[in-house]
Amino acid sequence: MCITLALSSAAYTQGNSVTQDRTLRILTSMSERVFAPYVQRFEALNPHTKVLVLNKNTNHALGEISLGNKRGFDLFWASSPEAFDMLETFDHLAPIEGETHHAFALSSLGWSWRKGNMDVPPQSWNDLLDEKYEGRIGIARPSRSGTTHLLLEQFLQDRGWEEGWEYLLALSSNFATITSRSFGVIDGLKSGRFDIGLSIDFLAISEPDIAFRYGRPVMLVPARIAKLRNGAAPALAEEFVAFVLSREGQQILLSPDLNRIPIDKELRQTLSYSSYPSLEAALKLSWASYDPNTAARRYWMVNEIFDQFVTNQFSRRRTVWHKIRSLEKRLKLDNKSMQSLNRAKTFLLTMPISEHQIATMQPSPMPGPGARYAPNTAEQKVFQQNWQRQADELLAQAENELRNIGQ
Incomplete structure (x- = not known):
């Protein structure tokens, strides 16, 4: 209204x-x-x-x-x-x-691509998980982009905390880069750095050479x-x-x-x-509602979790995912190797931080000055260190499982 x-x-x-x-x-x-x-x-x-x-x-x-x-x-x-x-x-x-x-x-949010660059663009959010898009998707860093934070919260609110993070961690396997600002996604499409950009509608629709599709449900x-x-x-x-x-x-x-x-x-x-x-x-039916109050309360937490599990691990995670996909294409993998491969994927898709833990934390403080807003309470510093440790441990376990394959 x-x-x-x-x-x-x-x-x-x-x-x-x-x-x-x-x-x-x-x-x-x-x-x-x-x-x-x-x-x-x-x-x-x-x-x-x-x-x-x-x-x-x-x-x-x-x-x-x-x-x-x-x-x-x-x-x-x-x-x-x-x-x-x-x-x-x-x-x-x-x-x-x-x-x-x-x-x-x-x-609302969706994905963009250069017109004439894709014969059949992705039709749904789940289509973006296809391995054919490996290294072809651009996204902005949510701790520096309010619209990308909207994107994270859309999945967490629509799919639920656990399934939402599982989707985002799987989607990260196809990231080409993580830009510092929302505008960088559209610029990357125009320059050919990647083929698909996750963005808010108006950044793409206003560009004559860029196509855009809304993801469903439209929030x-x-x-x-x-x-x-x-x-x-x-x-x-x-x-x-x-x-x-x-x-x-x-x-x-x-x-x-x-x-x-x-x-x-x-x-x-x-x-x-x-x-x-x-x-x-x-616009007619209000398919899904977005809760900015929930997003505001856990603003720091969601951005920090993404940074610890995706941004800060970007190169390592991409290497592990590429190796997994390469191994999956092998014609023959024994049962032991398949079990190791599946465990590696499970480690990559696991979010050990529960929604209950986030809900019991103090509401997010206002971001501080600087290139990124640092925790300004002792409690936040402890959580940040714990999340970094958990992210590193899970990634190391995935890497170890892949080392065992073929031995």
């Missing part, structure tokens, strides 16, 4: 009467393609207003805000809904008409915008939010360069999504 702010339509169109220059500061993980049309139009409507935008990935932006928003940013704008839940928990958001954050667009998640505490221009921030949620602001989402799904339900009803039937069904 579109949230209508209690501001008059003239609140953002009376710039001609303003005699003093005003500056609005926005911190966002959105690409320039998304924020530039809004900035340009808002400045045109308000001639004495200047909008300054700093683009940071979601986790770096959260780190900036967690330090107290010392540079006085007025708005935070991102696609990851759990980021806003974390900011609300730690009282970093300033309400507008009683609401601390405001949905402005809907998004629609709300991209949000919010006013920050300690901002330098709180009134101007409210005017900008009102503009983004206005009919004109929502229409901007429909431009060919953006192709985003507006939050305005009445506007959505005037559109055709026939090219994406699974999306159209999701």
